[in-house]
Amino acid sequence: MGTDYVHGYTPAETRRLTDQAGTLADLLHGGTTYPPGSRVLEAGCGVGAQTVQLVTRSPGIELVSIDISEESLAEAKARVASLGSPVDFRLANLYELGDEKVDHVFVCFVLEHLADPVAALAKLRSLLEPGGTITVIEGDHGSAFFHPQSPRAQAVIDCLVDLQAAAGGDSLIGRRLQPLLEQAGYNDVRVEPRTVYADQYLPHLVDGFTRKTFVAMVGSVRERALAAGLMTPAEWAAGIRDLSRSAEPGGTFHYAFFKGVGRT
C-alpha cells in the first residue's frame, strides 16, 4: 500500500508467515467467525496464511482477499485451492477499491506497515455496510521480553523496530489499536491482548513461535540492519545467539498481539 515492507516477501518469510499462522491460528482467530453468506474483505492477504483460517473457520462466506503483491497472491491462491472454498483474490491497493460494500473487514499484520493507518482504517470503514465490523490484528514488538535477559538480544529487536520505522511503519502499533480505530470513526471499539508465552513446558510454542516466528523474523532483517549501519556482523550474531537462548531449556519468551473489533 505504497510503503516499503520490512518483512513479508522472501521465501524464508513466506515460510515464517505460514508457520506463524499455523501455530497461532487459534490464538489470533479465536472469536472471529462470520455467518454463511456474509461478504468479507480481507485487506492485505499476503501469502494467504490468514485466508486459510478465514475460509476454514467461516464456511460459506463470500471472501474477497486483496494484496498489492502479485507473487503473494499467487501463493495465497495455491494455498487456498486445496480447501475447495472459493476466494475472490484481487491484485489491488485498498485505496483503489470501488464502492462495492462488504459486511465485514478483516485486517491482519498490515497496519504496522502503513505510514497512515488511520487513513487506511477510515477508507475501510467507508466500504462497510451499516452495522458492519472491522477486525484488526497487529503485533507489538515492545511486548517482547524474555529470559535470560540480554541487552544484546534487545538491540537486535530494536533494529527491527528502527527499520520498520524508517520504512514508514510502526512495529509497536498493537498498543495503539484502540485510539487508531477510534480516530478512524469506528464505534464500540474493543481491543484485547492475545498473548504468547513459551517455556520448556510448551515445546510447540517454543519451536513454533519463539524460534520459527520471532527469532526468524528478527533474523530476516540482518542484511538490512547491517547495510543501514545499525550493527556490526559480530554484534548481530551475538544478539541473535542471546535471543535464541530464550528458546532453550530454562528460557522463556513473552509476546502480545492485539486484536481489535470496531463497528461502523
Added chain:
Amino acid sequence: MGTDYVHGYTPAETRRLTDQAGTLADLLHGGTTYPPGSRVLEAGCGVGAQTVQLVTRSPGIELVSIDISEESLAEAKARVASLGSPVDFRLANLYELGDEKVDHVFVCFVLEHLADPVAALAKLRSLLEPGGTITVIEGDHGSAFFHPQSPRAQAVIDCLVDLQAAAGGDSLIGRRLQPLLEQAGYNDVRVEPRTVYADQYLPHLVDGFTRKTFVAMVGSVRERALAAGLMTPAEWAAGIRDLSRSAEPGGTFHYAFFKGVGRT
C-alpha cells in the same frame, strides 16, 4: 525475609495493595481453589489483600498466613476478621518455620523482594506434603508498555526497577518463574501470564489498575529515587505526568503478571 522492601508498608501502599487485589482478584486468583480441610500456608501475607481472597474462594481451609511485619499482620487480621473465617496469623520468617507440613503453599508478590528466591522456594518445598502444590504469583515491570509512548515515563519505571535491584530484589522476576521453580526442585511446573490491558472502554481497569495500582506504585518511590540521585524532581514530575497519560482517553496500558504452579 531479610531484604529491604521497595514497597509495601506505608499507609498509601496499604491502600494500593488493597486496591490491587480488589481489582485484580479474579485475574490473579482464577483457577486457585483448595478443598475444605486443606492445610494452606500463605508465605508473606502482607496486609492481607490476598488472604481475603484465599479464605473467600476456598471456604473451610486451614490457613496459616505468615509475615515478617507486625504492623502488616495487624492490618491483615483486621481485614479478615469481618469475614468470620479463622486464619492462623503468625509473625515469622519462612526460614524459621518448623517441620509442620502443609498441603499447599501460596506466595504472591513476595519473591520479587528476595535476594535468593530459589532458596526460599526450596524451603517452602520442604514444608509440603508429598503431592502438595505451590502457587506463585509475581509481576514483571518489563511487561509494562503503554500509549502514548514516552521515554520519560519509561525512565520513572526504570527507577523502580533499579531501586528494587539495589535492595536485592528483582521486579522483572515474572519471566523467570518457570526456571526458578524448576531450580528449586518442583515438578510439573506450569506458568502462565495473567495480563491486564486497560483502555477507555475498560474504565474500571484504567482507574483500578493503571492509575491506582501501577502509577501509584511508581509514584510511591519518588523520595527514594530522588534521594538516590536517579532523577531530578523535574524529571520525576515529567515522567509521572507522561505515564499518567496512559490512563487518559486515547491512552492504553499493558502489564503482565505471571502465575506458576509446581508440585513436590
